[in-house]
Amino acid sequence: MAAKKQQDVCEVKTVDKAKVKAVKKVMLSDKDVYSLSEIFGVLADSSRLKIIYALSKEELCVCDIASILGGSISAISHQLRILRNLRLVKFRKESKRVYYSLDDKHIKRLFDQGLKHVRE
C-alpha cells in the first residue's frame, strides 16, 4: 500500500505537465496503435518473413513454400492463414493446389524498409 502510494505520487506529481499534455494531445489513436502492432506483429516472425519474401519473387503453392522454408505443410498453412486474415496474401485454387501471392502493395515496401534498416 505504501509502495503503491509512492508510485501514484510519482505519476501524478513530479511530471513535466506541459510536455506530457503536449505529447498526449498528439498521441496516436488506439486504433492506429492496434493496427500498427498488428502488421508489425505479422512481420515479427521468421517463417512469415520468409514466406513474404518468397512470395515477392514468385507465386507459389503451399507445398513449394514448405519445401523452400523446410517446415511442415501444416505449419506453413497456419502461417498463411494469418497472412490471409490481414489480406497480405491472396490465393487461387488450381485443381488440388492452392497458389499464393502477395496481395498488398505496401507490405513489400515495409519489408524492404526493414531490410534497409538492419543492413546499415
Place this chain on the structure above:
Amino acid sequence: MAAKKQQDVCEVKTVDKAKVKAVKKVMLSDKDVYSLSEIFGVLADSSRLKIIYALSKEELCVCDIASILGGSISAISHQLRILRNLRLVKFRKESKRVYYSLDDKHIKRLFDQGLKHVRE
C-alpha cells in the same frame, strides 16, 4: 508414421523444383531474417509503439512517459530496456531523472511507413 511418410513425399516429390530452387537461391540469410524479426518484434507492441512515437516528439523522462501512456513506471522501464538493448533509444541522466530520446534515424522512418500502411 504413415502420416509422416505422406508429408515427406509431399515436400520432396510434388514440388516445382525449378521454382523452389530459384527462390531458395535468393532467400534471405538467417541473420537478416533474425534481425528483421527482431526490429519488427519491437514495433509489435502497443506500449513500445507509443513510447517511440512520444520520444519522436520530445525528450522525456521515465515518469513523463508513464504519465503519457498511463502505465506503471516499472512496466515502462522494462520496455525501455528492450528499446535500449536494440539501441533504438539513448538516455542521459540529470540528477535523479533519466531522460530518453530516439537514437536511431531509421526507426522513425520504419514507424512512419507502417503508419502510412495502416492508414490507407
Place this chain on the structure above:
DNA sequence: TTGATATTTGAACAATTGTTCAAGTATACT
C-alpha cells in the same frame, strides 16, 4: 543519517504465440 524521489531489476504469473499431431475437406486418378 534518514527519508523521499526516480528508476532499475528479478521473479512470478497470466496471456499470447508458433509448432506439432491427428483428423478433416477437397480434388483427381484408377
Place this chain on the structure above:
DNA sequence: AGTATACTTGAACAATTGTTCAAATATCAA
C-alpha cells in the same frame, strides 16, 4: 468406390512475452 495428393483446421503443448509486485540502487534534501 477407393486411394493418393494437397491443403486446412482444431486441440494440445512448449516457448516467449508483457505486466505486476517487491526489492534494490542512486540521487537529493533536511
